[in-house]
Amino acid sequence: MKHEDPHLSDQQLLLSLEGELPARDEKLVRAHLDACWACRARSKQLDDTIAGFVRTYRDDLDPHLPPVAGPKALLRAQLDQLSEGGHAAPFHLPGPSAWMLAAGIVAVCALGLLLFTSGRNPEPRGLVVSSPDSTLTPGATLLASRLAVCAQRNVKNKAVPADLQRAVFREYGIQGADPRAYEVDYLVTPALGGADDIHNLWPHSHLSTVWNAEVKDALEDRLRQMVCEGSLELAEAQHDIAANWIAAYKKYFHTDHPLPEHAGTNFR
Amino acid sequence: MTVLHAKSDIDHRHGHERLEEDVVALFERFHAPLLRYLASCGVPFPDGEEVIQEVFLSLFQHLQSGKSRENLAGWLFRVAHNLALKRRHRIRRDFDARTGAAGENQAVDRQPTPEDQVVSAQAQQRLLAVVRALPEQDRRCLSLRAEGLRYREIAEILGMSLGAVSLSLSRSLARITRSAER
Numbered sequence: 001m002k003h004e005d006p007h008l009s010d011q012q013l014l015l016s017l018e019g020e021l022p023a024r025d026e027k028l029v030r031a032h033l034d035a036c037w038a039c040r041a042r043s044k045q046l047d048d049t050i051a052g053f054v055r056t057y058r059d060d061l062d063p064h065l066p067p068v069a070g071p072k073a074l075l076r077a078q079l080d081q082l083s084e085g086g087h088a089a090p091f092h093l094p095g096p097s098a099w100m101l102a103a104g105i106v107a108v109c110a111l112g113l114l115l116f117t118s119g120r121n122p123e124p125r126g127l128v129v130s131s132p133d134s135t136l137t138p139g140a141t142l143l144a145s146r147l148a149v150c151a152q153r154n155v156k157n158k159a160v161p162a163d164l165q166r167a168v169f170r171e172y173g174i175q176g177a178d179p180r181a182y183e184v185d186y187l188v189t190p191a192l193g194g195a196d197d198i199h200n201l202w203p204h205s206h207l208s209t210v211w212n213a214e215v216k217d218a219l220e221d222r223l224r225q226m227v228c229e230g231s232l233e234l235a236e237a238q239h240d241i242a243a244n245w246i247a248a249y250k251k252y253f254h255t256d257h258p259l260p261e262h263a264g265t266n267f268r
Numbered sequence: 269m270t271v272l273h274a275k276s277d278i279d280h281r282h283g284h285e286r287l288e289e290d291v292v293a294l295f296e297r298f299h300a301p302l303l304r305y306l307a308s309c310g311v312p313f314p315d316g317e318e319v320i321q322e323v324f325l326s327l328f329q330h331l332q333s334g335k336s337r338e339n340l341a342g343w344l345f346r347v348a349h350n351l352a353l354k355r356r357h358r359i360r361r362d363f364d365a366r367t368g369a370a371g372e373n374q375a376v377d378r379q380p381t382p383e384d385q386v387v388s389a390q391a392q393q394r395l396l397a398v399v400r401a402l403p404e405q406d407r408r409c410l411s412l413r414a415e416g417l418r419y420r421e422i423a424e425i426l427g428m429s430l431g432a433v434s435l436s437l438s439r440s441l442a443r444i445t446r447s448a449e450r
Binding site: 010011014020045050053054055056057058060062064066068076079080082 | 299308324328391410418419438439444
């Protein structure tokens with residue numbers, strides 16, 4: 001260690017504070033600090049700066065960190081998917097298209113995460129539901145490629161199990177209503193890779209609303225057609241329908257109101 | 269439908285499940301540190317989430333192929349750093365398109381709430397301003413150190429020498445200290 005300068009450099013002081021000095025140098029620094037008030041004060045100042053930086057760094061970012069639950073669930077789903085693909089054969093890293101697909105799914109889930117901020121226990125609300133509550137139903141998708149989605153022959157939504165339907169009604173505060181007045185609908189339809197998950201389900205009212213389930217069905221058909229024709233990315237279709245299906249309808253049908261042929265029996 | 273599995277298949281599946289649990293546990297532990305680090309590198313949270321998913325899928329592959337479990341924290345930050353660099357061009361382009369403004373310092377899109385403004389002390393704001401004005405590599409060193417990485421790990425992640433890490437940190441802290449004295 002050089003001692004031309006009577007005082008230790010910031011670098012030497014920092015290395016000592018950090019426990020990064022070799023034992024011999026550390027001993028010399030300690031001896032100097034014992035004797036030098038100025039260096040001790042500087043060392044304390046650096047230590048305080050570190051503490052201030054760490055506090056500010058955390059305070060600046062931590063309040064904005066999204067919760068880990070959603071990304072963790074997504075990771076599990078992706079690991080399961082890898083497991084299915086790699087079970088019989090050695091594990092292979094997904095190719096670029098799989099990564100792009102995963103990124104699209106993450107984007108939809110990230111959107112959900114942004115919206116999913118306050119748990120799933122809302123106050124009871126009105127019984128006419130034409131748009132999902134984004135905190136309850138942010139949307140969820142499966143790890144499925146465009147080819148896999150478009151290869152599905154049966155694009156009808158499968159029936160939602162009764163207990164899951166009850167859970168959806170319960171979380172939306174709908175009790176004692178006639179279940180026939182609602183369709184427990186997928187926000188992102190399985191025909192577009194939507195998941196069979198409560199975060200992707202909501203009670204879509206058949207009653208007294210212009211934006212009813214029949215209108216949404218028409219949007220789903222349109223998006224699927226565009227995705228399978230290659231004129232729309234699957235991830236973009238999933239994102240748009242999850243973010244605001246009514247806005248998506250207006251965007252893809254170029255209209256502010258449901259077209260008469262889509263409005264079904266309720267739009268009369 | 270009943271599916272019968274051979275014993276080797278079942279063992280393989282159990283091994284996979286254990287590995288998955290390990291990876292998920294690490295994900296829980298490092299999700300926030302990695303997201304903070306990526307944010308401090310100018311990667312917005314949604315993009316950071318995507319990077320982190322890729323990191324942990326790679327980790328799964330890394331562990332499944334029997335590679336070393338030593339210093340996984342360093343491994344995670346290194347892979348996250350490399351992936352973030354690869355994506356940065358797109359992230360910047362998208363961000364510039366969204367905001368019409370260039371500059372990575374603003375890349376984490378956060379609106380300060382009135383509470384934030386009240387709570388944030390002037391000194392804290394000044395410190396943040398100094399940190400944001402630091403050279404990119406110095407900022408990364410600081411963030412990695414704040415996340416608990418040792419000098420050797422930081423050097424590996426950022427491809428620097430140990431001496432360069434030490435110099436970077438002392439230089440940055442000196443700047444921050446000077447700004448606090450003003």
